[in-house]
Amino acid sequence: MSAAMDTESTYSGYSHYSGHSKKAHRQGRDRHKSPRSKDGSRSEKSVTIQTPPAEPLLGNDASRAEEGQDDNWGETTTAITGTSEHSISQEDIARISKDLEDSVGLDCKRYLGLTVAAVLGLLVFLTPIAFILLPQILWRDDLEPCGTVCEGLFISVAFKLLILLIGTWALFFRQPKADLPRVFVFRALLLVLIFLFVFSYWLFYGVRILDSKDTNYQGIVQYAVSLVDALLFIHYLAIVLLELRQLQPTFTVKVVRSTDGESRYYSLGHLSIQRAALVVLENYYRDFTVYNPALLTASKSRAAKHMAGLKVYNVDGPGNNASGQSRAMIAAAARRRDSSHNELYYEEADHERRVRKRRARLVVAVEEAFTHIKRLQAEEQQKAPGEMMDPREAAQAIFPSMARALQKYLRTTRQQQYHSMESILQHLAFCITNNMTPKAFLERYLNPGPTLQYDRDRWFSKQWTLVSEEAVTSGLQDGVVFVLKCLDFSLVVNVKKIPFIKLSEEFIDPKSHKFVLRLQSETSV
Amino acid sequence: SYLISFSFQQRIEIHKLRQGDNLILGFSIGGGIDQDPTQNPFSEDKTDKGIYVTRVTVGGPAEVAGLQVGDKIMQVNGWDMTMVTHDQARKRLTKRNEEVVRLLVTRQSLQKAVQQSMMS
16 A cells, blocks of 8 residues: 555656646656645545646747747748738737727628628619519509519519528528638629629619600519529529539648647638638637647757757857857757657656556546446435436535546646536536446546537637738639648648549459359269 | 370270169269369360269279270260260269160270381
């Protein structure tokens, strides 16, 4: 028993290697017993869970450093589109006030676009009705009486307008799910087309029918029907351009996260760069594991040690020979016997072992807790059949028995910030309600999940900037690279065209598959 | 001197021997149109799907009648045996109401031809 405690406290020296301490120095393998673990080993029954404090300090420092880099990077990039300039200034605004909704410029643009489209739509919808009604209103007495054909056309106009209305509602009346920097080219084109079209119809109507007070009412109604037909065709064009064209996959897109190299591939059709960026981001929240800055401290400290390892003394006198200095540093670094790889290897093996041990403890503790619940439930059933235990109470009852193991595991895998005690209790109550097994309960904590799984405050990635050398409304091409930046990291997107596949056929005679099994038998007679 | 190979036909009459409930002839056959002709060790042409005598029991009626291993059976009691399946051949040879079978067989033979040399 004591031996186990001893080993536990020995390795707990490494658990201090968390994001809390900025100077994460590891002076060899200290074997000093930390007081915290001693308290933990003594008091097994009473457990105090401290919700880990948020880490604005470390986060701010890291992002501030990156922001300095970003500014320089933005200036040295040759072809910057209007988008990227606009976006970098937005980044500064976001740093001061964490609310993008305050910026008025973007809202105006969005609402302007919506109002224009709405007004145009209404106008277009009312035009055929106006065409039919205006002669009745203005020169009713002169009009020829409307025969059966004419009245049949009324029905046709009514139904076509209804179909157009339903189609437009289905296609266009949707919640905008994103705010894009530039306008949709195809949508703008369609709006212009519709406007010109309706304008020309009105022009013709005004000149030839209103001015001359045409009495052929059937002709007027047919004119209105032709307008509605043409509108239906424009609607078809809108479907093809906006929805159907990008369905067929033409490009394969590789998305790499800059901080830890996690990468995914997606298939896209013919899209503009901004829409492709939108698709990538929507999939990012689902597919990529959540960004955890605590996991990067190890590589950062290693990098810092590399830099600090060599000091250059200028012996020849005051001379600003910067390039000579760096050359000397590189040469010296290549020559010295660097044992940091050894350190890395042992550290990683150690960490792996520690994680596995803690995980085993956690799994056992959770399984015991869940069997306890089952026993309680069975008892309750026997005592008062039909009376179920409140899952929240059950969760609170068994939580202390596994809390310590869970917290230790989360600390070791550096996930402790993502799970507060309240969220763990809620998840436990949820699992008990839905009769989940301990493994199903633990699935959330054993491995980091996608960003959507966690609380919005811990996302680190809510505002995105699209940086691209080409115009963001231009279509995807083979070899295009664009970057989606948020404050702490960026996603580098590389576009490749799906190769043209040449498929040829080969005819195989079915007889070639038939085998005659011929034996050589011998019969005695 | 050199060897000449030729084939000649022979008529062989075998009297069946009664053994218990069966009438046996005392030899084994191989081949047939449903068999693999390339495995036939006795045929000269490896596409020949005829019926060949593969074994002759010592002292049996076939040996007594003069049948030899490697003979190709052309006819049995007037029935053609060059284009039959293995099972059909067996049936033709083992008809229960026949006591005598008359076979027409073809035999390969190698003979040395000694060249008459003028010089002795």
